[in-house]
Amino acid sequence: MIALLIVGLVRAIARHHPKGRPMANLNITYTEMSDSATRMRNNKNDIDARLTECKSIVDNLTASGFVTDQASGKFDEVHTEFVTSANQVMETLEQLSSWLDKAVDAMRDMDTQLANSLNK
Numbered sequence: 001m002i003a004l005l006i007v008g009l010v011r012a013i014a015r016h017h018p019k020g021r022p023m024a025n026l027n028i029t030y031t032e033m034s035d036s037a038t039r040m041r042n043n044k045n046d047i048d049a050r051l052t053e054c055k056s057i058v059d060n061l062t063a064s065g066f067v068t069d070q071a072s073g074k075f076d077e078v079h080t081e082f083v084t085s086a087n088q089v090m091e092t093l094e095q096l097s098s099w100l101d102k103a104v105d106a107m108r109d110m111d112t113q114l115a116n117s118l119n120k
Contacts, residue, residue: 030104037100044093047086055083 062076 028107030108033100033104037097037104040093040097040100044090044097047090051083051086051090055079 058076058079062072066072066075
């Protein structure tokens with residue numbers, strides 16, 4: 001089944017190639033993809049820890065070392081908005097890491113299915 005899908009995709013690509021020939025457009029290194037996902041996830045965890053540390057610093061500062069009628073509250077508010085936005089970015093980084101893991105699994109599965117289809 002998957003082999004038929006691949007053949008169909010190759011034919012569709014060939015129709016769109018200027019000379020009617022299929023182009024090589026796939027190069028996959030499972031280890032590199034998996035390692036990248038792991039490194040991205042580790043960086044996310046490091047950044048999360050730094051954001052938590054910064055939030056604590058600002059909370060302590062605006063509680064005792066920088067207290068004004070308006071500016072300290074605004075400073076805390078802006079920093080909280082920054083942390084919220086940064087956390088959303090970090091969630092996207094986690095999603096990208098997970099996508100890479102899933103892509104590796106899917107590509108390995110496809111390779112196995114293609115190999116098995118030749119044994120029949």
